[in-house]
Amino acid sequence: MNAPDFSSAADGPSTLFQDGNRLRGIVPPLITPLSARDELDHAGLERLIDHVINAGVSGVFILGTTGEAPSLSYRLRRELITETMRLVAQRVPVLVGVTDTAFVESVALARHAANAGADAAVLTTPYYFPAGQTELTAYVQKITPEIPLPLMLYNMPGLTKVWFEIETLRKLSDIDSIVGVKDSSGDLDYFGQLCKLREEVRNDWSILIGPEAMLPEAHRLGGDGGVAGGANAVPKFFVDCYQGLIDNDEAKTEVAIEAIRRFQDVYDVGKYASRHIKATKCAASLLGICSDLPADPFHRFFEPERERVAEVLRDLGVL
Structure with a gap:
Protein backbone atom coordinates (compact mmCIF):
# COMPACT_ATOMS: atom_id res chain seq x y z
CA MET A 1 0.00 0.00 0.00
CA ASN A 2 1.40 3.38 -0.95
CA ALA A 3 2.13 6.11 1.54
CA PRO A 4 -0.09 9.21 1.51
CA ASP A 5 0.83 12.34 -0.40
CA PHE A 6 2.74 14.70 1.92
CA SER A 7 2.47 17.72 -0.37
CA SER A 8 0.01 19.56 1.90
CA ALA A 9 2.53 19.98 4.72
CA ALA A 10 3.70 23.55 5.25
CA ASP A 11 7.39 22.84 4.76
CA GLY A 12 7.10 19.70 2.66
CA PRO A 13 7.39 16.13 3.90
CA SER A 14 9.24 15.25 7.06
CA THR A 15 12.62 13.58 6.60
CA LEU A 16 12.49 11.96 10.03
CA PHE A 17 11.25 8.57 8.86
CA GLN A 18 12.65 8.56 5.33
CA ASP A 19 15.34 6.21 4.03
CA GLY A 20 14.84 3.74 6.87
CA ASN A 21 15.51 6.32 9.61
CA ARG A 22 14.03 5.46 13.00
CA LEU A 23 13.13 7.74 15.86
CA ARG A 24 15.38 6.84 18.79
CA GLY A 25 15.86 8.25 22.27
CA ILE A 26 13.60 10.03 24.74
CA VAL A 27 10.42 11.67 23.47
CA PRO A 28 8.47 13.40 26.26
CA PRO A 29 4.68 13.24 25.94
CA LEU A 30 4.24 16.89 26.84
CA ILE A 31 1.75 18.07 29.40
CA THR A 32 -0.55 20.80 28.14
CA PRO A 33 0.06 23.98 30.18
CA LEU A 34 -3.23 25.74 30.89
CA SER A 35 -3.81 29.23 32.29
CA ALA A 36 -7.58 28.73 32.63
CA ARG A 37 -10.30 26.49 31.24
CA ASP A 38 -9.72 26.12 27.50
CA GLU A 39 -6.86 28.64 27.58
CA LEU A 40 -3.31 27.70 26.65
CA ASP A 41 -0.49 28.97 28.85
CA HIS A 42 1.80 30.21 26.08
CA ALA A 43 4.66 31.28 28.33
CA GLY A 44 4.51 27.99 30.21
CA VAL A 60 8.35 15.86 21.61
CA PHE A 61 4.91 14.30 21.49
CA ILE A 62 1.86 16.50 22.05
CA LEU A 63 -1.80 15.59 22.54
CA GLY A 64 -1.14 12.21 24.08
CA THR A 65 -2.41 10.79 27.36
CA THR A 66 -0.11 12.98 29.48
CA GLY A 67 -1.25 15.94 27.38
CA GLU A 68 -4.89 15.28 28.36
CA ALA A 69 -5.89 15.31 24.70
CA PRO A 70 -9.41 13.86 25.08
CA SER A 71 -10.26 16.62 27.59
CA LEU A 72 -9.22 19.50 25.31
CA SER A 73 -11.44 21.32 22.85
CA TYR A 74 -10.72 20.94 19.14
CA ARG A 75 -9.93 24.65 19.01
CA LEU A 76 -7.37 24.34 21.78
CA ARG A 77 -5.80 21.25 20.21
CA ARG A 78 -5.22 23.17 16.99
CA GLU A 79 -3.82 26.15 18.87
CA LEU A 80 -1.46 23.86 20.76
CA ILE A 81 -0.20 22.28 17.54
CA THR A 82 0.42 25.62 15.85
CA GLU A 83 2.13 27.15 18.88
CA THR A 84 4.26 24.06 19.53
CA MET A 85 5.55 24.06 15.97
CA ARG A 86 6.42 27.75 16.27
CA LEU A 87 8.25 27.30 19.58
CA VAL A 88 10.10 24.11 18.65
CA ALA A 89 11.27 25.81 15.46
CA GLN A 90 12.52 22.53 13.94
CA ARG A 91 14.98 21.89 16.78
CA VAL A 92 13.55 18.38 17.30
CA PRO A 93 10.83 16.33 15.60
CA VAL A 94 7.24 16.90 16.74
CA LEU A 95 4.73 14.05 16.94
CA VAL A 96 1.03 14.92 17.28
CA GLY A 97 -1.68 12.72 18.76
CA VAL A 98 -4.75 12.67 16.52
CA THR A 99 -6.87 10.03 18.23
CA ASP A 100 -10.58 10.75 18.43
CA THR A 101 -13.79 8.78 18.67
CA ALA A 102 -14.79 10.29 15.31
CA PHE A 103 -12.87 9.22 12.20
CA VAL A 104 -13.28 12.60 10.49
CA GLU A 105 -12.00 14.53 13.51
CA SER A 106 -8.80 12.46 13.60
CA VAL A 107 -8.27 13.18 9.92
CA ALA A 108 -8.98 16.88 10.32
CA LEU A 109 -6.52 17.21 13.20
CA ALA A 110 -3.85 15.29 11.29
CA ARG A 111 -4.25 17.62 8.33
CA HIS A 112 -3.90 20.64 10.58
CA ALA A 113 -0.75 19.10 12.06
CA ALA A 114 0.66 18.45 8.59
CA ASN A 115 -0.05 22.01 7.50
CA ALA A 116 1.67 23.28 10.64
CA GLY A 117 4.79 21.28 9.77
CA ALA A 118 4.57 18.36 12.22
CA ASP A 119 6.79 15.34 11.63
CA ALA A 120 4.34 12.54 12.42
CA ALA A 121 0.88 11.72 13.71
CA VAL A 122 0.16 9.27 16.52
CA LEU A 123 -3.01 7.18 16.59
CA THR A 124 -4.31 4.81 19.23
CA THR A 125 -7.30 2.51 18.97
CA PRO A 126 -10.71 4.21 18.93
CA TYR A 127 -12.14 4.20 22.43
CA TYR A 128 -15.53 4.08 24.19
CA PHE A 129 -17.01 1.33 21.97
CA PRO A 130 -14.31 -1.39 21.90
CA ALA A 131 -13.43 -2.39 18.35
CA GLY A 132 -12.77 -5.98 17.32
CA GLN A 133 -9.44 -6.72 15.65
CA THR A 134 -11.08 -7.07 12.21
CA GLU A 135 -12.75 -3.70 12.68
CA LEU A 136 -9.52 -2.17 13.97
CA THR A 137 -7.56 -3.44 10.97
CA ALA A 138 -10.09 -1.98 8.55
CA TYR A 139 -10.16 1.30 10.47
CA VAL A 140 -6.41 1.79 10.18
CA GLN A 141 -6.43 0.74 6.52
CA LYS A 142 -9.11 3.34 5.81
CA ILE A 143 -7.65 6.20 7.83
CA THR A 144 -3.99 6.02 6.79
CA PRO A 145 -4.57 7.26 3.20
CA GLU A 146 -6.37 10.27 4.70
CA ILE A 147 -3.54 11.25 7.07
CA PRO A 148 -0.86 13.31 5.28
CA LEU A 149 1.91 12.40 7.74
CA PRO A 150 3.94 9.37 8.79
CA LEU A 151 1.83 7.55 11.37
CA MET A 152 2.90 5.93 14.63
CA LEU A 153 0.42 3.52 16.20
CA TYR A 154 -0.11 3.78 19.96
CA ASN A 155 -1.00 0.72 22.03
CA MET A 156 -2.78 1.93 25.18
CA PRO A 157 -5.19 -0.85 26.25
CA GLY A 158 -5.44 0.41 29.83
CA LEU A 159 -7.45 3.41 28.62
CA THR A 160 -8.85 2.39 25.22
CA LYS A 161 -9.78 -1.21 26.25
CA VAL A 162 -8.39 -2.52 22.95
CA TRP A 163 -4.93 -3.86 22.04
CA PHE A 164 -3.15 -3.62 18.72
CA GLU A 165 -2.67 -7.37 18.66
CA ILE A 166 0.56 -8.61 17.10
CA GLU A 167 -1.19 -10.32 14.19
CA THR A 168 -3.16 -7.15 13.51
CA LEU A 169 0.09 -5.20 13.33
CA ARG A 170 1.48 -7.84 11.00
CA LYS A 171 -1.48 -7.27 8.68
CA LEU A 172 -0.96 -3.51 8.86
CA SER A 173 2.79 -3.70 8.21
CA ASP A 174 2.31 -3.36 4.45
CA ILE A 175 1.12 0.24 4.92
CA ASP A 176 4.21 2.27 4.11
CA SER A 177 3.19 5.36 6.08
CA ILE A 178 3.03 3.47 9.39
CA VAL A 179 6.44 4.07 10.93
CA GLY A 180 6.30 2.36 14.29
CA VAL A 181 4.51 1.60 17.53
CA LYS A 182 4.47 3.22 20.94
CA ASP A 183 3.53 0.62 23.54
CA SER A 184 2.12 1.69 26.90
CA SER A 185 0.68 -1.69 27.88
CA GLY A 186 3.40 -2.39 30.44
CA ASP A 187 3.59 -5.96 29.14
CA LEU A 188 7.23 -6.67 28.35
CA ASP A 189 6.37 -9.98 26.66
CA TYR A 190 4.19 -8.05 24.22
CA PHE A 191 6.92 -5.45 23.77
CA GLY A 192 9.41 -8.20 22.95
CA GLN A 193 6.99 -9.58 20.36
CA LEU A 194 6.76 -6.10 18.84
CA CYS A 195 10.53 -5.94 18.44
CA LYS A 196 10.58 -9.40 16.86
CA LEU A 197 7.79 -8.40 14.49
CA ARG A 198 9.88 -5.45 13.36
CA GLU A 199 12.77 -7.78 12.56
CA GLU A 200 10.43 -9.94 10.51
CA VAL A 201 8.40 -7.40 8.55
CA ARG A 202 9.46 -3.75 8.99
CA ASN A 203 13.02 -3.07 10.14
CA ASP A 204 12.36 0.65 9.64
CA TRP A 205 9.76 0.79 12.43
CA SER A 206 10.50 2.71 15.65
CA ILE A 207 9.41 0.79 18.75
CA LEU A 208 9.10 2.97 21.86
CA ILE A 209 8.14 2.05 25.43
CA GLY A 210 5.63 4.06 27.43
CA PRO A 211 6.12 2.97 31.09
CA GLU A 212 9.21 4.99 31.87
CA ALA A 213 10.86 2.80 34.50
CA MET A 214 10.92 -0.07 31.97
CA LEU A 215 13.37 1.75 29.71
CA PRO A 216 16.36 -0.58 30.41
CA GLU A 217 14.28 -3.73 29.93
CA ALA A 218 12.79 -2.36 26.72
CA HIS A 219 16.26 -1.51 25.43
CA ARG A 220 17.47 -5.04 26.04
CA LEU A 221 14.50 -6.37 24.06
CA GLY A 222 15.42 -4.16 21.10
CA GLY A 223 13.43 -0.99 21.79
CA ASP A 224 14.42 2.40 20.38
CA GLY A 225 13.75 4.51 23.45
CA GLY A 226 10.91 5.80 25.55
CA VAL A 227 7.98 8.18 25.62
CA ALA A 228 8.44 9.15 29.25
CA GLY A 229 5.96 11.41 31.02
CA GLY A 230 8.44 12.12 33.80
CA ALA A 231 10.70 13.78 31.24
CA ASN A 232 8.42 16.81 31.42
CA ALA A 233 9.91 17.48 34.85
CA VAL A 234 13.28 15.72 34.95
CA PRO A 235 14.27 15.09 31.32
CA LYS A 236 17.99 14.76 32.03
CA PHE A 237 17.50 11.59 34.06
CA PHE A 238 15.83 9.92 31.08
CA VAL A 239 18.29 11.24 28.51
CA ASP A 240 21.20 10.06 30.67
CA CYS A 241 19.61 6.64 31.12
CA TYR A 242 19.08 6.20 27.39
CA GLN A 243 22.60 7.40 26.59
CA GLY A 244 24.05 5.08 29.20
CA LEU A 245 22.21 2.16 27.61
CA ILE A 246 23.41 3.09 24.13
CA ASP A 247 27.01 3.49 25.32
CA ASN A 248 26.84 0.33 27.42
CA ASP A 249 27.86 2.51 30.37
CA GLU A 250 26.47 0.51 33.28
CA ALA A 251 27.44 3.04 35.93
CA LYS A 252 25.74 5.95 34.15
CA THR A 253 22.66 3.85 33.44
CA GLU A 254 22.35 2.69 37.05
CA VAL A 255 22.61 6.22 38.46
CA ALA A 256 19.98 7.48 36.03
CA ILE A 257 17.53 4.61 36.42
CA GLU A 258 17.76 4.84 40.20
CA ALA A 259 16.79 8.54 39.95
CA ILE A 260 13.93 7.62 37.63
CA ARG A 261 12.68 5.00 40.07
CA ARG A 262 12.80 7.49 42.91
CA PHE A 263 10.89 10.00 40.79
CA GLN A 264 8.14 7.36 40.36
CA ASP A 265 7.11 8.09 43.97
CA VAL A 266 5.24 11.17 42.74
CA TYR A 267 2.78 8.88 40.96
CA ASP A 268 1.77 7.39 44.30
CA VAL A 269 0.52 10.76 45.49
CA GLY A 270 -3.24 11.10 45.28
CA LYS A 271 -5.90 8.41 45.09
CA TYR A 272 -7.53 8.76 41.68
CA ALA A 273 -6.40 7.52 38.27
CA SER A 274 -5.80 11.15 37.29
CA ARG A 275 -2.92 11.31 39.82
CA HIS A 276 -0.30 10.58 37.15
CA ILE A 277 -1.18 13.73 35.20
CA LYS A 278 -1.70 15.76 38.37
CA ALA A 279 1.68 14.68 39.73
CA THR A 280 3.49 15.51 36.50
CA LYS A 281 1.88 18.93 36.26
CA CYS A 282 2.50 19.54 39.95
CA ALA A 283 6.20 18.72 39.53
CA ALA A 284 6.45 21.06 36.54
CA SER A 285 4.76 23.79 38.57
CA LEU A 286 7.13 23.35 41.52
CA LEU A 287 10.05 23.65 39.09
CA GLY A 288 8.68 26.96 37.82
CA ILE A 289 7.85 25.70 34.35
CA CYS A 290 4.09 26.14 34.13
CA SER A 291 0.86 26.07 36.11
CA ASP A 292 -0.38 22.78 37.53
CA LEU A 293 -3.96 23.37 36.34
CA PRO A 294 -5.40 20.23 34.76
CA ALA A 295 -8.26 20.12 32.30
CA ASP A 296 -11.78 19.52 33.59
CA PRO A 297 -13.02 17.40 35.30
CA PHE A 298 -9.78 17.01 37.25
CA HIS A 299 -8.49 19.08 40.16
CA ARG A 300 -4.93 20.11 40.93
CA PHE A 301 -3.26 18.65 44.01
CA PHE A 302 -4.00 20.36 47.31
CA GLU A 303 -1.13 21.54 49.51
CA PRO A 304 -0.48 18.25 51.39
CA GLU A 305 -0.13 16.33 48.11
CA ARG A 306 1.87 19.15 46.58
CA GLU A 307 4.32 18.99 49.48
CA ARG A 308 4.78 15.24 48.97
CA VAL A 309 5.73 15.86 45.34
CA ALA A 310 8.11 18.61 46.47
CA GLU A 311 9.77 16.19 48.89
CA VAL A 312 10.54 13.79 46.05
CA LEU A 313 12.02 16.60 43.95
CA ARG A 314 14.12 17.84 46.85
CA ASP A 315 15.36 14.32 47.51
CA LEU A 316 16.45 14.12 43.87
CA GLY A 317 18.27 17.44 44.15
CA VAL A 318 16.29 19.22 41.45
CA LEU A 319 14.27 21.53 43.73
Missing part, protein backbone atom coordinates in the same frame (compact mmCIF):
# COMPACT_ATOMS: atom_id res chain seq x y z
CA LEU A 45 4.53 26.02 26.98
CA GLU A 46 7.62 27.89 25.83
CA ARG A 47 9.43 27.19 29.10
CA LEU A 48 8.41 23.53 28.95
CA ILE A 49 9.63 23.06 25.38
CA ASP A 50 12.95 24.77 26.10
CA HIS A 51 13.32 22.73 29.31
CA VAL A 52 13.08 19.37 27.56
CA ILE A 53 14.96 20.31 24.39
CA ASN A 54 17.85 21.80 26.35
CA ALA A 55 18.12 18.49 28.22
CA GLY A 56 18.76 16.63 24.97
CA VAL A 57 15.47 14.88 24.17
CA SER A 58 15.06 13.37 20.70
CA GLY A 59 11.61 14.78 20.00
Whole structure:
Protein backbone atom coordinates (compact mmCIF):
# COMPACT_ATOMS: atom_id res chain seq x y z
CA MET A 1 0.00 0.00 0.00
CA ASN A 2 1.40 3.38 -0.95
CA ALA A 3 2.13 6.11 1.54
CA PRO A 4 -0.09 9.21 1.51
CA ASP A 5 0.83 12.34 -0.40
CA PHE A 6 2.74 14.70 1.92
CA SER A 7 2.47 17.72 -0.37
CA SER A 8 0.01 19.56 1.90
CA ALA A 9 2.53 19.98 4.72
CA ALA A 10 3.70 23.55 5.25
CA ASP A 11 7.39 22.84 4.76
CA GLY A 12 7.10 19.70 2.66
CA PRO A 13 7.39 16.13 3.90
CA SER A 14 9.24 15.25 7.06
CA THR A 15 12.62 13.58 6.60
CA LEU A 16 12.49 11.96 10.03
CA PHE A 17 11.25 8.57 8.86
CA GLN A 18 12.65 8.56 5.33
CA ASP A 19 15.34 6.21 4.03
CA GLY A 20 14.84 3.74 6.87
CA ASN A 21 15.51 6.32 9.61
CA ARG A 22 14.03 5.46 13.00
CA LEU A 23 13.13 7.74 15.86
CA ARG A 24 15.38 6.84 18.79
CA GLY A 25 15.86 8.25 22.27
CA ILE A 26 13.60 10.03 24.74
CA VAL A 27 10.42 11.67 23.47
CA PRO A 28 8.47 13.40 26.26
CA PRO A 29 4.68 13.24 25.94
CA LEU A 30 4.24 16.89 26.84
CA ILE A 31 1.75 18.07 29.40
CA THR A 32 -0.55 20.80 28.14
CA PRO A 33 0.06 23.98 30.18
CA LEU A 34 -3.23 25.74 30.89
CA SER A 35 -3.81 29.23 32.29
CA ALA A 36 -7.58 28.73 32.63
CA ARG A 37 -10.30 26.49 31.24
CA ASP A 38 -9.72 26.12 27.50
CA GLU A 39 -6.86 28.64 27.58
CA LEU A 40 -3.31 27.70 26.65
CA ASP A 41 -0.49 28.97 28.85
CA HIS A 42 1.80 30.21 26.08
CA ALA A 43 4.66 31.28 28.33
CA GLY A 44 4.51 27.99 30.21
CA LEU A 45 4.53 26.02 26.98
CA GLU A 46 7.62 27.89 25.83
CA ARG A 47 9.43 27.19 29.10
CA LEU A 48 8.41 23.53 28.95
CA ILE A 49 9.63 23.06 25.38
CA ASP A 50 12.95 24.77 26.10
CA HIS A 51 13.32 22.73 29.31
CA VAL A 52 13.08 19.37 27.56
CA ILE A 53 14.96 20.31 24.39
CA ASN A 54 17.85 21.80 26.35
CA ALA A 55 18.12 18.49 28.22
CA GLY A 56 18.76 16.63 24.97
CA VAL A 57 15.47 14.88 24.17
CA SER A 58 15.06 13.37 20.70
CA GLY A 59 11.61 14.78 20.00
CA VAL A 60 8.35 15.86 21.61
CA PHE A 61 4.91 14.30 21.49
CA ILE A 62 1.86 16.50 22.05
CA LEU A 63 -1.80 15.59 22.54
CA GLY A 64 -1.14 12.21 24.08
CA THR A 65 -2.41 10.79 27.36
CA THR A 66 -0.11 12.98 29.48
CA GLY A 67 -1.25 15.94 27.38
CA GLU A 68 -4.89 15.28 28.36
CA ALA A 69 -5.89 15.31 24.70
CA PRO A 70 -9.41 13.86 25.08
CA SER A 71 -10.26 16.62 27.59
CA LEU A 72 -9.22 19.50 25.31
CA SER A 73 -11.44 21.32 22.85
CA TYR A 74 -10.72 20.94 19.14
CA ARG A 75 -9.93 24.65 19.01
CA LEU A 76 -7.37 24.34 21.78
CA ARG A 77 -5.80 21.25 20.21
CA ARG A 78 -5.22 23.17 16.99
CA GLU A 79 -3.82 26.15 18.87
CA LEU A 80 -1.46 23.86 20.76
CA ILE A 81 -0.20 22.28 17.54
CA THR A 82 0.42 25.62 15.85
CA GLU A 83 2.13 27.15 18.88
CA THR A 84 4.26 24.06 19.53
CA MET A 85 5.55 24.06 15.97
CA ARG A 86 6.42 27.75 16.27
CA LEU A 87 8.25 27.30 19.58
CA VAL A 88 10.10 24.11 18.65
CA ALA A 89 11.27 25.81 15.46
CA GLN A 90 12.52 22.53 13.94
CA ARG A 91 14.98 21.89 16.78
CA VAL A 92 13.55 18.38 17.30
CA PRO A 93 10.83 16.33 15.60
CA VAL A 94 7.24 16.90 16.74
CA LEU A 95 4.73 14.05 16.94
CA VAL A 96 1.03 14.92 17.28
CA GLY A 97 -1.68 12.72 18.76
CA VAL A 98 -4.75 12.67 16.52
CA THR A 99 -6.87 10.03 18.23
CA ASP A 100 -10.58 10.75 18.43
CA THR A 101 -13.79 8.78 18.67
CA ALA A 102 -14.79 10.29 15.31
CA PHE A 103 -12.87 9.22 12.20
CA VAL A 104 -13.28 12.60 10.49
CA GLU A 105 -12.00 14.53 13.51
CA SER A 106 -8.80 12.46 13.60
CA VAL A 107 -8.27 13.18 9.92
CA ALA A 108 -8.98 16.88 10.32
CA LEU A 109 -6.52 17.21 13.20
CA ALA A 110 -3.85 15.29 11.29
CA ARG A 111 -4.25 17.62 8.33
CA HIS A 112 -3.90 20.64 10.58
CA ALA A 113 -0.75 19.10 12.06
CA ALA A 114 0.66 18.45 8.59
CA ASN A 115 -0.05 22.01 7.50
CA ALA A 116 1.67 23.28 10.64
CA GLY A 117 4.79 21.28 9.77
CA ALA A 118 4.57 18.36 12.22
CA ASP A 119 6.79 15.34 11.63
CA ALA A 120 4.34 12.54 12.42
CA ALA A 121 0.88 11.72 13.71
CA VAL A 122 0.16 9.27 16.52
CA LEU A 123 -3.01 7.18 16.59
CA THR A 124 -4.31 4.81 19.23
CA THR A 125 -7.30 2.51 18.97
CA PRO A 126 -10.71 4.21 18.93
CA TYR A 127 -12.14 4.20 22.43
CA TYR A 128 -15.53 4.08 24.19
CA PHE A 129 -17.01 1.33 21.97
CA PRO A 130 -14.31 -1.39 21.90
CA ALA A 131 -13.43 -2.39 18.35
CA GLY A 132 -12.77 -5.98 17.32
CA GLN A 133 -9.44 -6.72 15.65
CA THR A 134 -11.08 -7.07 12.21
CA GLU A 135 -12.75 -3.70 12.68
CA LEU A 136 -9.52 -2.17 13.97
CA THR A 137 -7.56 -3.44 10.97
CA ALA A 138 -10.09 -1.98 8.55
CA TYR A 139 -10.16 1.30 10.47
CA VAL A 140 -6.41 1.79 10.18
CA GLN A 141 -6.43 0.74 6.52
CA LYS A 142 -9.11 3.34 5.81
CA ILE A 143 -7.65 6.20 7.83
CA THR A 144 -3.99 6.02 6.79
CA PRO A 145 -4.57 7.26 3.20
CA GLU A 146 -6.37 10.27 4.70
CA ILE A 147 -3.54 11.25 7.07
CA PRO A 148 -0.86 13.31 5.28
CA LEU A 149 1.91 12.40 7.74
CA PRO A 150 3.94 9.37 8.79
CA LEU A 151 1.83 7.55 11.37
CA MET A 152 2.90 5.93 14.63
CA LEU A 153 0.42 3.52 16.20
CA TYR A 154 -0.11 3.78 19.96
CA ASN A 155 -1.00 0.72 22.03
CA MET A 156 -2.78 1.93 25.18
CA PRO A 157 -5.19 -0.85 26.25
CA GLY A 158 -5.44 0.41 29.83
CA LEU A 159 -7.45 3.41 28.62
CA THR A 160 -8.85 2.39 25.22
CA LYS A 161 -9.78 -1.21 26.25
CA VAL A 162 -8.39 -2.52 22.95
CA TRP A 163 -4.93 -3.86 22.04
CA PHE A 164 -3.15 -3.62 18.72
CA GLU A 165 -2.67 -7.37 18.66
CA ILE A 166 0.56 -8.61 17.10
CA GLU A 167 -1.19 -10.32 14.19
CA THR A 168 -3.16 -7.15 13.51
CA LEU A 169 0.09 -5.20 13.33
CA ARG A 170 1.48 -7.84 11.00
CA LYS A 171 -1.48 -7.27 8.68
CA LEU A 172 -0.96 -3.51 8.86
CA SER A 173 2.79 -3.70 8.21
CA ASP A 174 2.31 -3.36 4.45
CA ILE A 175 1.12 0.24 4.92
CA ASP A 176 4.21 2.27 4.11
CA SER A 177 3.19 5.36 6.08
CA ILE A 178 3.03 3.47 9.39
CA VAL A 179 6.44 4.07 10.93
CA GLY A 180 6.30 2.36 14.29
CA VAL A 181 4.51 1.60 17.53
CA LYS A 182 4.47 3.22 20.94
CA ASP A 183 3.53 0.62 23.54
CA SER A 184 2.12 1.69 26.90
CA SER A 185 0.68 -1.69 27.88
CA GLY A 186 3.40 -2.39 30.44
CA ASP A 187 3.59 -5.96 29.14
CA LEU A 188 7.23 -6.67 28.35
CA ASP A 189 6.37 -9.98 26.66
CA TYR A 190 4.19 -8.05 24.22
CA PHE A 191 6.92 -5.45 23.77
CA GLY A 192 9.41 -8.20 22.95
CA GLN A 193 6.99 -9.58 20.36
CA LEU A 194 6.76 -6.10 18.84
CA CYS A 195 10.53 -5.94 18.44
CA LYS A 196 10.58 -9.40 16.86
CA LEU A 197 7.79 -8.40 14.49
CA ARG A 198 9.88 -5.45 13.36
CA GLU A 199 12.77 -7.78 12.56
CA GLU A 200 10.43 -9.94 10.51
CA VAL A 201 8.40 -7.40 8.55
CA ARG A 202 9.46 -3.75 8.99
CA ASN A 203 13.02 -3.07 10.14
CA ASP A 204 12.36 0.65 9.64
CA TRP A 205 9.76 0.79 12.43
CA SER A 206 10.50 2.71 15.65
CA ILE A 207 9.41 0.79 18.75
CA LEU A 208 9.10 2.97 21.86
CA ILE A 209 8.14 2.05 25.43
CA GLY A 210 5.63 4.06 27.43
CA PRO A 211 6.12 2.97 31.09
CA GLU A 212 9.21 4.99 31.87
CA ALA A 213 10.86 2.80 34.50
CA MET A 214 10.92 -0.07 31.97
CA LEU A 215 13.37 1.75 29.71
CA PRO A 216 16.36 -0.58 30.41
CA GLU A 217 14.28 -3.73 29.93
CA ALA A 218 12.79 -2.36 26.72
CA HIS A 219 16.26 -1.51 25.43
CA ARG A 220 17.47 -5.04 26.04
CA LEU A 221 14.50 -6.37 24.06
CA GLY A 222 15.42 -4.16 21.10
CA GLY A 223 13.43 -0.99 21.79
CA ASP A 224 14.42 2.40 20.38
CA GLY A 225 13.75 4.51 23.45
CA GLY A 226 10.91 5.80 25.55
CA VAL A 227 7.98 8.18 25.62
CA ALA A 228 8.44 9.15 29.25
CA GLY A 229 5.96 11.41 31.02
CA GLY A 230 8.44 12.12 33.80
CA ALA A 231 10.70 13.78 31.24
CA ASN A 232 8.42 16.81 31.42
CA ALA A 233 9.91 17.48 34.85
CA VAL A 234 13.28 15.72 34.95
CA PRO A 235 14.27 15.09 31.32
CA LYS A 236 17.99 14.76 32.03
CA PHE A 237 17.50 11.59 34.06
CA PHE A 238 15.83 9.92 31.08
CA VAL A 239 18.29 11.24 28.51
CA ASP A 240 21.20 10.06 30.67
CA CYS A 241 19.61 6.64 31.12
CA TYR A 242 19.08 6.20 27.39
CA GLN A 243 22.60 7.40 26.59
CA GLY A 244 24.05 5.08 29.20
CA LEU A 245 22.21 2.16 27.61
CA ILE A 246 23.41 3.09 24.13
CA ASP A 247 27.01 3.49 25.32
CA ASN A 248 26.84 0.33 27.42
CA ASP A 249 27.86 2.51 30.37
CA GLU A 250 26.47 0.51 33.28
CA ALA A 251 27.44 3.04 35.93
CA LYS A 252 25.74 5.95 34.15
CA THR A 253 22.66 3.85 33.44
CA GLU A 254 22.35 2.69 37.05
CA VAL A 255 22.61 6.22 38.46
CA ALA A 256 19.98 7.48 36.03
CA ILE A 257 17.53 4.61 36.42
CA GLU A 258 17.76 4.84 40.20
CA ALA A 259 16.79 8.54 39.95
CA ILE A 260 13.93 7.62 37.63
CA ARG A 261 12.68 5.00 40.07
CA ARG A 262 12.80 7.49 42.91
CA PHE A 263 10.89 10.00 40.79
CA GLN A 264 8.14 7.36 40.36
CA ASP A 265 7.11 8.09 43.97
CA VAL A 266 5.24 11.17 42.74
CA TYR A 267 2.78 8.88 40.96
CA ASP A 268 1.77 7.39 44.30
CA VAL A 269 0.52 10.76 45.49
CA GLY A 270 -3.24 11.10 45.28
CA LYS A 271 -5.90 8.41 45.09
CA TYR A 272 -7.53 8.76 41.68
CA ALA A 273 -6.40 7.52 38.27
CA SER A 274 -5.80 11.15 37.29
CA ARG A 275 -2.92 11.31 39.82
CA HIS A 276 -0.30 10.58 37.15
CA ILE A 277 -1.18 13.73 35.20
CA LYS A 278 -1.70 15.76 38.37
CA ALA A 279 1.68 14.68 39.73
CA THR A 280 3.49 15.51 36.50
CA LYS A 281 1.88 18.93 36.26
CA CYS A 282 2.50 19.54 39.95
CA ALA A 283 6.20 18.72 39.53
CA ALA A 284 6.45 21.06 36.54
CA SER A 285 4.76 23.79 38.57
CA LEU A 286 7.13 23.35 41.52
CA LEU A 287 10.05 23.65 39.09
CA GLY A 288 8.68 26.96 37.82
CA ILE A 289 7.85 25.70 34.35
CA CYS A 290 4.09 26.14 34.13
CA SER A 291 0.86 26.07 36.11
CA ASP A 292 -0.38 22.78 37.53
CA LEU A 293 -3.96 23.37 36.34
CA PRO A 294 -5.40 20.23 34.76
CA ALA A 295 -8.26 20.12 32.30
CA ASP A 296 -11.78 19.52 33.59
CA PRO A 297 -13.02 17.40 35.30
CA PHE A 298 -9.78 17.01 37.25
CA HIS A 299 -8.49 19.08 40.16
CA ARG A 300 -4.93 20.11 40.93
CA PHE A 301 -3.26 18.65 44.01
CA PHE A 302 -4.00 20.36 47.31
CA GLU A 303 -1.13 21.54 49.51
CA PRO A 304 -0.48 18.25 51.39
CA GLU A 305 -0.13 16.33 48.11
CA ARG A 306 1.87 19.15 46.58
CA GLU A 307 4.32 18.99 49.48
CA ARG A 308 4.78 15.24 48.97
CA VAL A 309 5.73 15.86 45.34
CA ALA A 310 8.11 18.61 46.47
CA GLU A 311 9.77 16.19 48.89
CA VAL A 312 10.54 13.79 46.05
CA LEU A 313 12.02 16.60 43.95
CA ARG A 314 14.12 17.84 46.85
CA ASP A 315 15.36 14.32 47.51
CA LEU A 316 16.45 14.12 43.87
CA GLY A 317 18.27 17.44 44.15
CA VAL A 318 16.29 19.22 41.45
CA LEU A 319 14.27 21.53 43.73
